[in-house]
Amino acid sequence: MSQPPETIDHPATRTAGRLITELSREETAAWCAAAGQPAYRADQIRQWLYRRRASSFDAMRDLPAKLRERLAGDFRLFASDVVRHQVAQDRTEKLLLRLSDGEDVECVLMREPGRVTLCISTQVGCAMGCVFCASGLLGVKRNLTTGEILEQVLRLDRLLADDERITNIVVMGMGEPLANLQNLLPALETLRADDGFGLGARRITVSTVGLPAKMRELAARGTPYNLAVSLHAPNDELRTQIVPVNAGIGIDSILAAADDYFERTGRRVTYEYVLLQGVNDETSHALQLADLLWGRNAHVNVIPMNSVAAVELHGSSNDRAGRFVGTLSSRGINVTVRKRKGADIDAACGQLRLHELTAPHGNAPSS
Numbered sequence: 001m002s003q004p005p006e007t008i009d010h011p012a013t014r015t016a017g018r019l020i021t022e023l024s025r026e027e028t029a030a031w032c033a034a035a036g037q038p039a040y041r042a043d044q045i046r047q048w049l050y051r052r053r054a055s056s057f058d059a060m061r062d063l064p065a066k067l068r069e070r071l072a073g074d075f076r077l078f079a080s081d082v083v084r085h086q087v088a089q090d091r092t093e094k095l096l097l098r099l100s101d102g103e104d105v106e107c108v109l110m111r112e113p114g115r116v117t118l119c120i121s122t123q124v125g126c127a128m129g130c131v132f133c134a135s136g137l138l139g140v141k142r143n144l145t146t147g148e149i150l151e152q153v154l155r156l157d158r159l160l161a162d163d164e165r166i167t168n169i170v171v172m173g174m175g176e177p178l179a180n181l182q183n184l185l186p187a188l189e190t191l192r193a194d195d196g197f198g199l200g201a202r203r204i205t206v207s208t209v210g211l212p213a214k215m216r217e218l219a220a221r222g223t224p225y226n227l228a229v230s231l232h233a234p235n236d237e238l239r240t241q242i243v244p245v246n247a248g249i250g251i252d253s254i255l256a257a258a259d260d261y262f263e264r265t266g267r268r269v270t271y272e273y274v275l276l277q278g279v280n281d282e283t284s285h286a287l288q289l290a291d292l293l294w295g296r297n298a299h300v301n302v303i304p305m306n307s308v309a310a311v312e313l314h315g316s317s318n319d320r321a322g323r324f325v326g327t328l329s330s331r332g333i334n335v336t337v338r339k340r341k342g343a344d345i346d347a348a349c350g351q352l353r354l355h356e357l358t359a360p361h362g363n364a365p366s367s
């Protein structure tokens with residue numbers, strides 16, 4: 001497992017030509033005031049960013065031309081170039097964005113009837129080192145800024161048809177969201193805000209490897225985000241093999257923090273469990289997991305592993321997965337199996353960036 005560098009914040013946040021999405025509503029209003037503009041201009045700007053899908057300042061038609069020029073002089077609207085855009089057979093779409101410092105970040109759009117879910121990243125790479133995951137293979141490079149987190153939503157939103165709307169967000173892309181909570185929280189505020197994307201907290205899921213102190217910090221805010229905890233094993237010995245960061249944490253303290261989250265927010269916690277053939281998919285593991293979660297208001301989401309080049313592990317066979325899930329439900333545990341989306345475009349987190357880093361193939365969008 002690689003250690004994060006001392007500071008992994010992106011230095012470009014405080015320089016000129018700032019990314020407009022780094023600004024809160026209040027900061028946008030303050031900028032308008034300084035520019036001698038009425039307060040409602042801030043609302044208009046945010047409308048164009050988060051509702052009206054503007055792709056340039058010039059497209060913000062109901063702003064005076066002078067103001068549009070001034071915005072373009074002071075800010076950037078986007079922080080990245082789209083270097084790959086892939087569309088899967090099931091209409092899942094994936095973007096690889098190249099940030100201003102050359103780092104790559106991935107985000108995914110998934111469609112189901114009546115539902116459009118985005119999966120977004122919070123860090124370049126990941127420090128957690130889960131053995132089956134592509135994102136962590138090369139360690140963490142840096143945190144994404146608030147604007148860079150929102151940028152993924154802006155970019156994907158602009159791929160939607162006029163009558164399509166984002167309905168759900170899962171923070172399950174690259175990185176450990178709770179290791180970058182300070183930049184993630186303002187982004188989540190904009191996703192929820194009435195003058196932002198207007199999504200209810202219940203439509204937003206934050207997935208964590210299980211960092212108890214940060215889980216409690218999020219719980220203390222009381223906002224009912226969905227929390228998903230990547231458990232992947234029913235005992236510490238096995239979990240530490242699969243999720244090395246567990247060595248200094250332990251399942252008990254994670255479950256206690258998850259219970260606290262439920263108490264403070266009223267949201268039932270989801271436990272994610274990637275089934276790895278011959279590693280964590282025995283009936284004895286299912287029984288141990290059922291014991292662990294018994295009496296808790298919990299839900300288990302079993303995830304078929306997406307194969308990752310350079311990783312020797314494989315997903316469990318359908319037979320073994322079926323037996324595992326059957327054992328859990330026979331013990332009274334709520335369990336669902338995650339649907340696979342976008343399998344033909346390497347949609348599992350970190351796969352595309354890894355591919356770019358190990359086999360560069362130019363900048364041409366692939367679709």
Ligand code: SAH
Nearest residue numbers: 133172173175176207208209230272305306
């Ligand atoms: N760091 C956070 C969020 C990012 S990963 C976390 O650990 O939860 C989001 C989910 O995808 C996690 O449950 C993670 O374990 C899972 N995941 C990562 N790589 C995967 C793969 N190759 N196949 C299936 N699930 C994977």
